[in-house]
Structures are given as structure tokens and as C-alpha cells.
Amino acid sequence: xxxxYLTARIAQQIDEELMGSVxxxxxxxxxxxxxxxxxxxxxxVYDRTRYPRVLVCCGPGNQxxxxxxxxxxxxxxxxxxxxxMPKPGSKDIYKRLKTQCDNMGIKTLPPSSxxxxxxxxxxSSDVILDAIFGFSFKGPVRPPFDEALPSLTNSxxxxxxxxxxxxxxxxxxxxxTLGLExxxxxxxxxxxxxxxxxxxxxxxxxxxxPKIFADKYQLNLPEYPSFAQIVxxxxxxxxxxx
Amino acid sequence: xxxxYLTARIAQQIDEELMGSVxxxxxxxxxxxxxxxxxxxxxxVYDRTRYPRVLVCCGPGNQxxxxxxxxxxxxxxxxxxxxxMPKPGSKDIYKRLKTQCDNMGIKTLPPSSxxxxxxxxxxSSDVILDAIFGFSFKGPVRPPFDEALPSLTNSxxxxxxxxxxxxxxxxxxxxxTLGLExxxxxxxxxxxxxxxxxxxxxxxxxxxxPKIFADKYQLNLPEYPSFAQIVxxxxxxxxxxx
Numbered sequence: 001x002x003x004x005y006l007t008a009r010i011a012q013q014i015d016e017e018l019m020g021s022v023x024x025x026x027x028x029x030x031x032x033x034x035x036x037x038x039x040x041x042x043x044x045v046y047d048r049t050r051y052p053r054v055l056v057c058c059g060p061g062n063q064x065x066x067x068x069x070x071x072x073x074x075x076x077x078x079x080x081x082x083x084x085m086p087k088p089g090s091k092d093i094y095k096r097l098k099t100q101c102d103n104m105g106i107k108t109l110p111p112s113s114x115x116x117x118x119x120x121x122x123x124s125s126d127v128i129l130d131a132i133f134g135f136s137f138k139g140p141v142r143p144p145f146d147e148a149l150p151s152l153t154n155s156x157x158x159x160x161x162x163x164x165x166x167x168x169x170x171x172x173x174x175x176x177t178l179g180l181e182x183x184x185x186x187x188x189x190x191x192x193x194x195x196x197x198x199x200x201x202x203x204x205x206x207x208x209x210p211k212i213f214a215d216k217y218q219l220n221l222p223e224y225p226s227f228a229q230i231v232x233x234x235x236x237x238x239x240x241x242x
Numbered sequence: 243x244x245x246x247y248l249t250a251r252i253a254q255q256i257d258e259e260l261m262g263s264v265x266x267x268x269x270x271x272x273x274x275x276x277x278x279x280x281x282x283x284x285x286x287v288y289d290r291t292r293y294p295r296v297l298v299c300c301g302p303g304n305q306x307x308x309x310x311x312x313x314x315x316x317x318x319x320x321x322x323x324x325x326x327m328p329k330p331g332s333k334d335i336y337k338r339l340k341t342q343c344d345n346m347g348i349k350t351l352p353p354s355s356x357x358x359x360x361x362x363x364x365x366s367s368d369v370i371l372d373a374i375f376g377f378s379f380k381g382p383v384r385p386p387f388d389e390a391l392p393s394l395t396n397s398x399x400x401x402x403x404x405x406x407x408x409x410x411x412x413x414x415x416x417x418x419t420l421g422l423e424x425x426x427x428x429x430x431x432x433x434x435x436x437x438x439x440x441x442x443x444x445x446x447x448x449x450x451x452p453k454i455f456a457d458k459y460q461l462n463l464p465e466y467p468s469f470a471q472i473v474x475x476x477x478x479x480x481x482x483x484x
Contacts, residue, residue, distance in 0.1 A: 024341035028270035036275075036471075043469040076449050077469045099266035103452035207318050210345035227285040227319045229278075 001220040003233075005193040008170040011135040014189060014209075014217060023213070027093060030208060031062070034162075034188045035069020037205020037229045039077065041186045042070070042129055042160045044230070045201060048078050051126040057152065058085040059132040059145070059166075065089065066162055066188070067131025068097035074129075075104040081129075082121060083108040086144045115147045122155040130159055130180055132166035135192055141167055141178055149178045160184040163192065170194050186230070190219045202233040243462040245475075247435045250412040253377040256431060256451075256459060265455070269335060272450060273304070276404075276430045277311020279447020279471045281319065283428045284312070284371055284402045286472070287443060290320050293368040299394065300327040301374040301387070301408070307331065308404055308430070309373025310339035316371075317346040323371075324363060325350040328386045357389045364397040372401050372422055374408035377434055383409055383420055391420045402426040405434065412436050428472070432461045444475040 006014070018025050042054065056071040058064035064085060071081040083101060088094060088111055098108070109121055122128075130152065132145060141149060149167050152159065159182040164170050167179030173194040174181075185198050188206040195202070204222060207229050214221055224231040248256070260267050284296065298313040300306035306327060313323040325343060330336060330353055340350070351363055364370075372394065374387060383391060391409050394401065401424040406412050409421030415436040416423075427440050430448040437444070446464060449471050456463055466473040 023345065024338040026268075026270045026335075026338065028268045029274050032271050032274045033278075040469045073449075073469070076466070093268075096266040096268065100452065103265065103454050105453060207315075210342065211347060212345050224318070227282045227315070 003191060003220050003222060004218055005191050005196050007193055008135055010217065011170070011189070011192060014213060017213065018208070023210070025208065027062070030206070031065045031069050031093070031097075033208050033229065034066045034206050036073050037188070037203070037207070038066060038070040038129065038131070038160070038162050038186045039073035041184060041203040041205060041230050042074065042127065043077050043079075044203070045160070045184050046127045046158065051158075052080050053124060053126045054079050054081045054129055055121055055125040056081050056083050056129045057132050057148070058083060059134070060087040060089045061134060061136060063131050063134030063162060065094055065097055067129060068094065068101055070129055070131065071106055072097070072101050072104055075101070075106050081106050082125065084113065084118060084121060085109075086111055086113055086148065115151055118148055118151050119155075122151065122157060125155075125157060128152055128155070128157050128159045130161040130166050130182060134163050135170050137164065137170060139169065139176060141176065146178065149180060152180060153178075158183045160186065162186050163188045164194055168194050173197060190221060203230045204233065205230045245433060245462050245464060246460055247433050247438050249435055250377055252459065253412070253431070253434060256455060259455065260450070265452070267450065269304070272448070273307045273311050273335070275450050275471065276308045276448050278315050279430070279445070279449070280308060280312040280371065280373070280402070280404050280428045281315035283426060283445040283447060283472050284316065284369065285319050285321075286445070287402070287426050288369045288400060293400070294322050295366060295368045296321050296323045296371055297363055297367040297369075298323050298325050298371045299374050299390070300325060301376070302329040302331045303376060303378060305373050305376030305404060307336055307339055309371060310336065310343055312371055312373065313348055314339070314342050314346055317343070317348050323348050324367065326355065326360060326363060327351075328353055328355055328390065357393055360390055360393050364393065364399060367397070367399060370394055370397070370399050370401045372403040372408050372424060376405050377412050379406065379412060381411065381418060383418065388420065391422060394422060395420075400425045402428065404428050405430045406436055410436050415439060432463060445472045446475065447472045
């Protein structure tokens with residue numbers, strides 16, 4: 001049995017059930033484990049001695065929250081993250097996550113950062129964590145991200161994308177020219193339909209899906225090794241297999 | 243510089259600041275990372291193939307919450323945890339953490355479990371996770387734990403204690419005869435004064451203390467390896483050193 005690739009609707013449904021009365025998770029818990037997994041996947045591929053400076057790009061939604069958690073953990077791991085979050089989310093949790101990063105001495109670019117400021121930040125970064133758009137993304141890409149995505153691509157820096165590369169359609173994949181081309185992908189909970197043909201290194205994180213949910217949605221998740229919070233999909237003949 | 247051992251008062255103060263306006267952490271976040279660290283420390287020492295059945299003993303306070311989180315993660319790691327929680331905490335978070343365990347198919351002994359039921363559960367367990375009393379414990383040990391602690395000791399099973407072995411004074415150490423004698427200790431945030439002379443394997447978890455707090459309280463925490471959530475203290479001549 002191979003892993004199930006989720007539609008945007010099913011991904012949304014699982015997320016709601018995890019945080020509803022059945023799943024009983026708080027968003028704080030899920031974001032903490034998701035963000036930790038993203039930080040660990042980045043650290044697995046990009047060693048902090050060679051890639052110390054991480055530009056963590058956060059969108060205004062929950063994906064951005066995962067990014068903020070990842071930034072904090074990367075700081076704990078000895079990296080020097082910088083946060084690019086041009087449209088900060090308004091929810092209380094984002095503010096708290098941001099404060100937690102501030103307490104780590106993690107710098108954030110001013111919210112009004114223009115393309116030039118982003119390019120300057122990119123020139124002093126070694127790797128990008130893309131936590132801009134997640135599984136609830138619906139195109140087209142709006143400002144300021146319509147200018148930000150090409151800047152990230154043009155930097156030629158390695159990119160680690162969270163869940164779905166920013167600019168990609170959650171189900172159809174890379175259909176917009178400004179969609180990123182990440183080197184590494186960290187799917188959360190389960191991979192989405194749009195990344196079926198992704199060719200880079202592909203990790204799964206979010207080791208919190210209880211058996212009743214995994215069974216109900218026939219996720220056929222790969223087995224995580226021992227007590228790890230991430231598992232890497234292996235590629236056979238270019239297609240992702242378990 | 244060696245690690246600082248905390249008094250009960252300082253431990254309480256750091257905890258409050260982490261969750262106050264400065265630290266900005268939610269209890270959900272801290273418990274998630276603390277419980278994950280406990281589960282990983284247990285899994286590091288007691289392999290699931292030889293020690294599959296874990297009796298997770300939870301007190302009525304936050305320590306019990308850490309235990310519930312650890313039970314869920316142990317279930318994720320492939321162990322078969324059973325929860326002993328004779329006095330369930332009333333806070334909403336404990337109920338949600340318990341539901342999360344239920345969704346993993348993790349069994350809980352009935353709340354009214356007597357000493358006999360506990361002894362029966364112990365006879366079909368391979369290792370104990372002691373999350374009964376934490377750094378806010380003040381003796382004496384009251385029912386039903388005054389009977390439970392000797393049962394745990396008499397089982398001769400290996401014991402992994404969270405933060406402070408149950409029955410120990412947070413600062414004076416093992417002064418009550420019914421205090422447990424754990425094989426493994428998982429200190430959270432920073433070790434407490436009472437465990438200075440602890441001779442077993444000693445881990446630190448809770449990789450969430452921001453630098454401003456670590457500096458302010460001169461914690462001199464050991465360096466966690468790469469992206470691990472636990473670090474083991476090394477013992478030189480019987481005393482714990484970094």
C-alpha cells in the first residue's frame with residue numbers, strides 16, 4: 001500500500017478533526033510538532049556549520065505559524081534564523097510565537113520590507129525555509145508575495161518548503177510560473193496531491209495522527225524510525241515510494 | 243561552569259515566566275516538548291522490543307500532563323503504554339490530553355483503581371514512567387499515592403522519573419522512605435537541587451529555554467546534540483558533570 005496524497009478538501013477536513021472534539025488537539029500542540037519537524041528536516045539536509053543563516057519566510061496563516069516555530073527550534077539548534085513575514089497574522093498565537101523568537105534573539109525584517117530589503121536579506125542567507133503558503137492556498141499569488149517568490153527563486157539558494165511549495169496549486173502542482181522549485185519538501189500529516197511528482201528530498205512530519213484517523217482516511221503513512229519526528233520518503237525510479 | 247540545580251522556588255518562577263507575558267509560551271507547547279523529551283529518554287534506555295509495555299503513572303498536576311503527552315508519544319513510537327492516573331486533574335488540558343491517548347487506543351486503569359489493581363497492572367508491565375509528583379510537590383505523600391509508591395518500588399521494574407522522583411523533596415532529595423529509586427531521571431528545563439546526588443542515567447529535556455532566561459538565571463545548561471530534544475548528563479566520579 002502506498003501513501004495517500006490528499007486533496008485540499010481532505011487535508012482541511014483532517015486538520016479540523018484533529019483540532020475538533022474528536023481529535024482534541026490544540027493548535028499550539030500541532031504547530032509545535034509540525035514546526036519542530038520542519039526544523040529537523042532542514043537540519044538533516046543543511047548542516048549548521050555550512051548553512052548557518054536561514055531565512056524563514058512566513059505567510060499570514062497557520063503555515064506561517066509553523067515557520068515561526070521552526071525558526072525558534074533552528075535557533076535552539078545553533079542556526080542563525082532571520083524571519084521574513086511581510087504580512088503578520090493577526091491571531092494571538094502568531095504574536096506569542098513571534099515573541100518566543102524575539103526572546104531567542106532572532107531578527108525579523110520590518111513588516112513593510114520591499115523587494116529590495118528581501119534581496120539584501122537573501123544575499124546574507126545560506127538556505128531558505130519556505131512557510132509562506134500551505135494547503136489552504138488558492139491562487140493567484142497576491143502582493144507582496146508575487147514579488148517575493150521570484151526573489152527567492154532568483155537567489156539560487158537551496159529552498160526547504162513546508163507542506164506545499166509556495167505558489168503551487170495544492171492538487172495540480174506547479175502551474176504558476178512563479179511557484180518555487182524547492183530542493184527539500186516537508187509534508188505535514190500526509191503529502192498533498194500537488195507534490196506527487198516532486199523530485200527532491202521529501203520528508204514527512206507531524207507524528208501526531210492517531211490510528212483512528214490514519215485508518216479512517218486510509219493514509220498508509222510510512223513508519224517513522226524509532227522516536228524520530230520525521231521520516232524520509234525514498235525515491236525509486238523518480239516516484240516517491242515507502 | 244557546571245549546571246545550576248534549582249530550588250523549588252526558582253523552578254516555579256522560571257515556569258511562570260516562561261508562560262507569562264515575557265516568555266509567551268502556552269502550557270500546551272511546554273507540555274508537548276517536555277512529554278516528548280520524557281518519551282524519547284525512556285525510548286533511549288528501554289528499547290521497545292525488550293520493554294514494550296510501559297505503565298505511565300500520572301499525578302493530578304502538570305507533571306501528570308507531561309506523563310499523558312509522553313504516553314501518547316510512546317504509543318506513536320510503537321510501545322504499548324497503559325495509564326495509571328488515580329486522581330485525574332480537572333483542567334481542560336488534561337481532559338484533552340487524555341482524549342488524545344484514547345484515540346491512540348491507550349488504556350487507562352479506572353480512576354478508582356486500588357492497590358491490587360495497580361499490582362496487577364504492574365505484573366504485565368516492563369517499565370514504569372513516573373510522572374506523579376513534580377517540582378511543586380510538598381510532602382507528605384497522601385492517598386492513594388502513599389500506597390501506590392511502595393507498589394511501584396516492590397514491582398522491581400525499571401523506573402524512569404520525570405523531573406523529581408516521586409516522594410522526594412524537591413530540594414532535600416530522598417528523605418521519605420517511600421520515595422522511589424528510579425534508574426533513569428529526566429530533568430525538565432534544568433535539574434532540581436534534590437537530585438544532585440542521583441546516581442542513575444540522567445537526561446535533560448525541555449529544549450525551550452530562551453537565552454534571555456538561561457542567562458538571567460545562570461542555568462549553564464549543557465549543549466543538546468544537533469537537533470535532539472534530550473541530552474544526557476555524563477557522570478564523573480559519581481557526580482553529575484557536563
